[in-house]
Amino acid sequence: MPSSFVFPALRRGALALALMAAAGLASAQSMHxxxxxxxxxxxxxxxxxxxFNPxxxxxxxxxxxxxxLNGFDAASAPQLNGDVQAQAGGAFLFGNSTDWNDLFHAVHLGGKVSFDVSFSGLxxxxxxxxxxLFSVSLYGADGVTQLGHTDANGSLLSLSWNPAASGAGQVGVAVVDAGVASVSPVPEPSAWLMLGAGLALLGVAKRRRA
Incomplete structure (x- = not known):
């Protein structure tokens, strides 16, 4: 087969892999x-x-x-209410078996506070x-004064877990204060592998063409 046919096919295959990876990133159930x-x-x-309340x-x-978790005060004991359990490594697992499932945790202000949240369900x-609904709020040192521009419930952002009839559910994102809060999908390992393979193939095709 002539190389003029091979390389376009290679580029098309690499592009398909990259697009599949991008789709995986968009549908990820883990958010940063x-x-x-x-x-x-x-x-x-x-x-x-x-x-995390139903x-x-x-x-x-x-x-x-x-x-x-980053920016959390590890020396302070968290306050847990409802269906929330501390996990190994400083993680926390929320369930939705009650109408109020809450984690109140001390954090260091003045920089960035971050965490990943992964959703799953039947x-x-x-x-x-x-x-x-998974909601995120910040308070001052007194634990009462709300920080940032919040919605009526005091949230800076919220992520909704919406179950589906079959398979994985969907995550909805609502950012109230974009000056403080941001959220992005955490790609699945398979998506990273596909993206890397696609970029590698594009690089090979480019070098051979040159």
Missing amino acids: VVLDTSGLGASSSGWLDLQ ASVPAISASALVDH PDPSPAAIPS
């Missing part, structure tokens, strides 16, 4: 949350409030795992599936 507290003008210490109880079982075949 960053709170930039440098512009809040608050004291050096504050509180982060995380909640729209109504009972709801189809779902969970939210919070890990890779399929919900009902016509009106019950979502669960």
